[in-house]
Amino acid sequence: MTVQELARPTPTPTEPPAPVRKPRRPRTLGAAAVVAIIGVFAFGPVYWVLVTALTPTHDVFRFPPHFIPDRITFEHFGSIFESPRLLKYLLNSMIVSLITAVLTVIVSAYTGYSFAKFRYRGRRSLMYLVLASQMFPQALLLITLYLVFSQVGLLNSYLALILSFTTFTLPLCVWMLKGFFDTIPDELIEAAKVDGAGQGAIIHRILLPVSLPGLVATGLFAFIRGWNDFIFALTLAGPDKQTLPPGLVNTYLGEFETAWPELMAASLVVSLPVVIGFTVLQRYLVAGLTSGAVKG
């Protein structure tokens, strides 16, 4: 026993033990610093988008840049609604992304179920083939798709975008849902069979309802893929069916000029529906993405 330990007053049995002070401050500070750094990376660009959207055009390129604008203006937001084309792009994005999401969920649910719960010849090869299709450079496939769609008269249509987005989204979504279905115990299916349920009833009345978080996560993933795509939408959709990413570039990025404040304002406004949708569905997204991660 050290001298210091001997010198420390021994608590009497009747006294409650003195609380042991932990050196919490450094850990709290460290954690706060890490959170702050992550916060800067996560929200810094969004903040800069907001600042640029609110800054008068003449001040946008001021040197040195001002992180808090001296003057703010809402004129750039006003200019969005003067352009009916942007609302059209927004509508196109909604149509294409929603149908892509629904189609992807339907196809990948059945495919994922098949991979997860059935054992048949060629199953493993098929699974890897599906995954391998994700490895092709998309720009290469764009050329092929353009020529094929041109031959069959699908260019400049929603269908061209929906088919191409679904094609690229499916491999990952199939694997996501396979992982999700793997976590559902086979006993559940066996019990349903014992109760006389057929395959249709098993998947539609038992498996899909309990897989809702996985289906929502998959749908959101497919939706984002459709919502964010630029090059396929620019190439395959034509002027009337263009979605937001090429639409915004078309509207605000020119040979000589990029209308940054208007572009930022438009980006903020058109991202609102997606932000709201994600906020509403985020608990499903988190549950869906994590539940397939650990098999059990």
Add this chain to the structure above:
Amino acid sequence: MNVRLTRRSALGLFGLSTLAACAPSTSAPTPAGTEGLKDDGVKEFPLTSWSYNEAVTKQPMTDAIAKYTAANAGVKITTPSYPYNDYLNQLLLQVQGGQLAGAVQLDVAWLATLAATGKLVDLKSVATGLDYAPAALALGQSGGAQYGLPWTFAGIGLISNQELLTKAGVTSTPKTVAEFEAALTAVKGLGGGIVPWAGMTKVDQLKDIIPWMWEFGSPIVQDGKIVIGDDGSVEALTWYKKLYDQKLIAPDVNRVDARALMSQGKTAFYEDAIGGKATVTKSSPDKDLGTKMVPVARPVKNAGDKPRHLAWGQVIAVMNGSGAAAAANFAKTVTTEQGYTIDWFTKTGLPPTTNAGLADSAVKNDKFATDFTAQIGANSSASPFWIYPQFSQMEKVLAEEVQSILIGKKSPKDALSSARDRMNALIK
């Protein structure tokens, strides 16, 4: 013969067939001709452009189309448009898919690439006898054919901020490289974060080094071979690197950055096409900046040398096929008739390409346009790479090697020799 198809071989077969599907067609392009100009009676055609999207040019283009359709009964023009930066790729894809028809707005740099597809109409019969300035008309030619009717023509050249130069004590326009260097040093002395020359140092715009190589005596391309790495080009890059090291030009600057610097009064010189002025003045807090911006001829190596500039311009080309004759008539009208060309100039600031247009009072009274045309446009030449369909890859190679010089990774001689070899391999 029995063939056992295993899973592995089936997968391999699938991979091979996919790659085969992606391979380009080996059929030779159809030769260009004027047969597409026979009037097929079709009055409806698309005008594919990037200008129809842009704030400055959308309304003038709409006006021109409305005026033309009002004057030509039965004509209907649709207006597909793509962003400038993706434009060429989109056109090439559409040509491959047989989707591109009618009139097509083109940057002069892209003409040879599109002509190589064999789908453009030779407009020589249309252009003959019209009032185009010879230099402008030449920019619409490729391989001896007239594939484009020139719509606007100038060059890319130096634009100065006279107020800054006066503040720095530079009272006369630098005419030689030595005078230019002295002017930059004087501007640097002003301090305050001013970049004396917003020369291009970012990889996407390093092709701007081409006219400097000309000034230092390099032909760049000679007898169909790239000769970069010769004494002239090495001397040009050695000089450019010296300015970079002396902080007379700044790192990481492209055209957008240079315009921003000029708009904020933070640079004395930058290089741009004539249309860039509107962007700079629009985003500037200085309402009088436009009057302070003065185009200057590129300083030459030795007094008396001819200043050289890279040409810049736009043409209207016509695709072989349905409606080609109607599209060619539209192209001829908007590029030559005074009512269209002067209206286009007054609304966009882009100069016409006809002698009559250039002599019009609207152009003559615009001092910036007149100076730009006299100082820069008059001495512009096409990039020696534009005749090659691979020009984009060649410019990329050059830019990469120039960047390696600026960051000190390679000597000018080594980098430019490497650029020469890589570019020659591309056109072999």
